[in-house]
Amino acid sequence: MTTLLTGKSVSYWIDSTHTAAFQPLDQTVTVDVAIVGGGIAGLTTALLLKQAGKTVAVLESEQIAQGASGHTTAKITTLHQLIYADLIKDLGEDKARLYAASNQAALEKIIHLIQAESIDCDFSHQDAYTFAESADQLGAIKDEVDAALRLGLPASFVQQTHLPFPIAGAIKFEHQAQFHVRKYLLHLAHKIVGDGSYVFEQTRVHTASEGDPCCVKTERGEIQAQNVVVTTNLPILDQGLFFAKTFPKRSYIVGARISSERAPAGMFIGAGEGYRSIRTTPYEDGQLLLIGGEGHKVGSRSDTELAYQALEEYGRQRFNIDTFDYRWSSQDVVSFDKLPYIGKLTPINHRIFVATGFSLWGMTNSMVAAMILTDAILGRPNPWASLYDATRATPFLTRTSLEENLDVGRHWLGDRITALQKSSLAEVGKGEGAILTVDGNQIAVYRDPEGKLEIVSATCSHLGCIVNWNSAEKSWDCPCHGARFTTAGKVVCGPAVHDLEQQPS
Numbered sequence: 001m002t003t004l005l006t007g008k009s010v011s012y013w014i015d016s017t018h019t020a021a022f023q024p025l026d027q028t029v030t031v032d033v034a035i036v037g038g039g040i041a042g043l044t045t046a047l048l049l050k051q052a053g054k055t056v057a058v059l060e061s062e063q064i065a066q067g068a069s070g071h072t073t074a075k076i077t078t079l080h081q082l083i084y085a086d087l088i089k090d091l092g093e094d095k096a097r098l099y100a101a102s103n104q105a106a107l108e109k110i111i112h113l114i115q116a117e118s119i120d121c122d123f124s125h126q127d128a129y130t131f132a133e134s135a136d137q138l139g140a141i142k143d144e145v146d147a148a149l150r151l152g153l154p155a156s157f158v159q160q161t162h163l164p165f166p167i168a169g170a171i172k173f174e175h176q177a178q179f180h181v182r183k184y185l186l187h188l189a190h191k192i193v194g195d196g197s198y199v200f201e202q203t204r205v206h207t208a209s210e211g212d213p214c215c216v217k218t219e220r221g222e223i224q225a226q227n228v229v230v231t232t233n234l235p236i237l238d239q240g241l242f243f244a245k246t247f248p249k250r251s252y253i254v255g256a257r258i259s260s261e262r263a264p265a266g267m268f269i270g271a272g273e274g275y276r277s278i279r280t281t282p283y284e285d286g287q288l289l290l291i292g293g294e295g296h297k298v299g300s301r302s303d304t305e306l307a308y309q310a311l312e313e314y315g316r317q318r319f320n321i322d323t324f325d326y327r328w329s330s331q332d333v334v335s336f337d338k339l340p341y342i343g344k345l346t347p348i349n350h351r352i353f354v355a356t357g358f359s360l361w362g363m364t365n366s367m368v369a370a371m372i373l374t375d376a377i378l379g380r381p382n383p384w385a386s387l388y389d390a391t392r393a394t395p396f397l398t399r400t401s402l403e404e405n406l407d408v409g410r411h412w413l414g415d416r417i418t419a420l421q422k423s424s425l426a427e428v429g430k431g432e433g434a435i436l437t438v439d440g441n442q443i444a445v446y447r448d449p450e451g452k453l454e455i456v457s458a459t460c461s462h463l464g465c466i467v468n469w470n471s472a473e474k475s476w477d478c479p480c481h482g483a484r485f486t487t488a489g490k491v492v493c494g495p496a497v498h499d500l501e502q503q504p505s
Contacts, residue, residue: 005308005472007324011071012255012281012288013182015326020064020186022193024202025220031055031197033377034216034223036205037231039069040181040362041355043188044370045229046197052378055196057223058189059216061204065185067493068233071330072362073253073277073292074181075267076110078103079128079155079173080361082140082271083338084147090337093150095387099339100151102384106367111177114184117191121183122282128267129161131170137271138169145171162264163278165318170268178267178279181363206497208237210351227377228352230345231369234333234482234495235354240345240390243463243495246333246357248482251295252307253277255288255326256315263287276314288325291315295360298331299479304472329473331482331493334359342369343376343390353377354390425453433469433476433487442466443503444476446487456489456500467500476500 008015033049035042038060046056058064078100087096114123132141141157148155154174161170189199208216208228216223235242258280268278270293277292291314294307301307308327315321335341335357345352353376355369368384375382425445428434433446435458442458444467456476458466465480475492476485484493489500 005305005327006312007254007256007326009327011253011328012283012290012326013072013074013180014066014070016180017182017186020189020201022060022064022189022199022201025059025200025218025223028222028224029057029198030213030224031057032225033057033227033229034059034208034214034225035229035231036208036216036236037067037233038064038189038199038201039067039231039233039366040065040185041358041366041369042229042231043185043192044366045231045355045373046192046199047188048370048374049377050192050195050197052374054377056192057198057200057225058192059203059205059218059223060199060201061491063201064189064199065182068331068362069185069366070182071253071328072181073279073290073330074281074363075128075176075178075279076107076363077128077173077176077267078107078153078364079130079148079171079176080359081130081269081275082144082171084151084153085140085143087338088147088150096147097151098384098387100148100153102368102387103361103364104153106364106371107177109371110363110367114179117187119184119187121187122180124178126176126178126265126267126279128173128176129158129170130269130271131161131163131167132271133165133167135168140271141169141171148173161268162266163268163318164262164264176267178281180281204491204497205236208352210349214351226351229373229377230352230354231356232494233331233356235345235356236494236497237345237352237354238463238495239349240341240354242341242354242356242390243481245341246335248298249295249332249334249360250298250304250329250477251292251332251360252304252311252329253290253292253327254308254311254315254324255290256319256321256324257283257286258289258319258321259286262319263289276311289315289319289321292330297479298482298484299468299470299477302469302471304329304470308472331484332360332362333357333482340365340369340388341390341392342372342388343385345390347391428453431474433471433474435466435469441503444469444489444500446474448487453505454487454489455503455505456485457503459500460496461491461498461500462494462496
């Protein structure tokens with residue numbers, strides 16, 4: 001397997017679109033609803049609220065649609081790998097039907113919005129497949145087909161696809177879709193601005209408090225609003241304990257040009273562990289083949305170059321790809337019971353709402369969140385709100401939740417002990433990062449290619465876990481709740497809202 005990574009280290013969706021250049025907040029602003037987070041959930045909620053007559057302000061810490069939403073595979077589908085059989089078994093058919101109906105409605109609303117607004121976003125209808133390469137996965141595929149059909153979804157079992165390699169079988173959903181997610185979201189952002197509504201970039205929110213009005217405090221000033229919606233990847237507000245109800249997951253994507261004749265028609269995802277996600281998108285005079293996978297909990301591995309290498313090798317073996325044009329990674333928040341958390345921040349909150357835990361299926365689940373939150377703020381009933389209730393009983397006693405929260409405890413204590421085994425700055429090579437203990441202080445050390453050291457505290461500014469080095473992304477990642485930081489300690493991804501403390505060199 002090659003050790004040389006190829007292609008641009010940037011999301012294609014971001015690389016192929018212009019910088020939006022919305023201004024940062026520079027004064028106190030009053031609106032009906034303040035929305036924290038400028039990804040697909042936040043922008044969609046803002047647009048629906050504005051269409052309903054509300055004034056809104058979207059607050060984005062960096063640039064619109066360059067966080068989780070700018071790094072997705074951008075599949076608009078109700079086929080969520082293999083979920084419906086599990087939902088029926090764990091939650092019952094009635095709740096599984098609500099999940100299916102809400103995501104189907106979301107898919108249709110996204111398509112309607114694209115068509116009604118004539119959004120130029122490389123939209124196309126596609127069939128979606130979850131495929132099994134070996135016979136031992138066929139049982140799960142057939143169970144999913146049966147479950148999906150019971151719930152009224154457009155499912156069928158097939159043994160042939162447009163993939164250039166044989167499969168044992170697959171579940172197929174017809175009439176799904178895909179798009180260029182950032183072209184779509186930039187259109188939404190521009191529709192939001194005006195008539196008393198705003199989009200602010202480069203404006204990091206530190207906290208929000210409920211009142212009449214609510215107050216959202218940022219590094220640049222305040223927003224006053226009757227309601228607040230928090231749609232950051234994981235809520236930056238800890239009151240709802242969502243960091244203990246979910247776990248953060250990173251996955252990886254490589255992109256390579258492929259001729260239109262060789263490009264597989266459809267959107268694909270494998271069954272089981274070690275799955276691959278496959279789709280294409282228009283690119284220059286052909287298509288860009290996107291291959292995703294190699295998911296792991298944030299901060300659980302440092303040798304992340306190997307994830308890209310594995311995906312490139314898959315592309316060589318299965319698609320005869322020689323050169324890769326892009327590589328990037330994404331981050332999702334996975335809910336322990338597979339359902340997003342959408343609704344009030346806590347049982348005592350009536351004006352602050354959240355949406356999180358989309359569990360890798362953020363395109364349709366974000367629209368579900370936007371519709372539920374819009375109805376909640378407008379005082380309208382919603383048929384799906386109770387299913388996704390953010391204050392519902394937390395499944396702390398599931399196997400997954402116990403394992404993940406025990407893992408947080410192991411990192412909180414164990415990483416402190418591990419760090420004591422290292423002590424020399426000289427051990428850190430060029431382009432490398434390491435956690436060291438120097439004079440009793442745990443520090444995160446990066447030496448750039450020119451040999452200059454960047455030294456910051458190794459203690460995450462969220463809840464005090466020790467960060468871990470991410471070699472491919474050149475970042476410090478928190479293995480407890482998924483906060484990420486640059487080599488200089490600047491926040492890349494929440495729930496942290498403060499940078500890592502600078503340390504003397």
